[in-house]
Amino acid sequence: xxxxxxxxxxxxxxxxxxxxxxxxxxxxxxxxxxxxxxxxxxxxxxxxxxxxxxxxxxxxxxxxxxxxxxxxxxx
Ligand SMILES: O=P(O)(O)OC[C@H]1O[C@H](OP(=O)(O)OP(=O)(O)O)[C@H](O)[C@@H]1O
Ligand SMILES: Nc1ncnc2[nH]cnc12
Numbered sequence: 324x325x326x327x328x329x330x331x332x333x334x335x336x337x338x339x340x341x342x343x344x345x346x347x348x349x350x351x352x353x354x355x356x357x358x359x360x361x362x363x364x365x366x367x368x369x370x371x372x373x374x375x376x377x378x379x380x381x382x383x384x385x386x387x388x389x390x391x392x393x394x395x396x397x398x
Pocket of ligand 1: 342
């Protein structure tokens with residue numbers, strides 16, 4: 324991942340298509356925070372709640388459109 328053009332104190336919304344373990348969102352937040360951004364919220368289209376990615380976000384607000392449980396896979 325690569326960050327450019329982030330100014331200290333800027334407010335950031337981190338958007339990804341999917342949250343599974345939360346590793347990707349955490350890495351993105353770490354990178355932005357190191358550049359001085361303030362993460363306001365995260366948003367994803369799909370959450371796989373059973374992988375508990377939300378718990379890795381240090382209490383950061385996460386908005387999702389669809390929660391997909393393992394039982395969704397076969398439907
Ligand atoms: O919450 P995590 O466990 O980090 O997983 C979520 C990430 O996994 C997928 O990307 P992937 O690395 O599979 O590649 P992609 O960008 O090609 O979709 C997805 O697009 C998220 O970015
Ligand atoms: N467990 C998972 N299922 C589907 N897509 C993914 N992308 C990253 N982890 C995934």
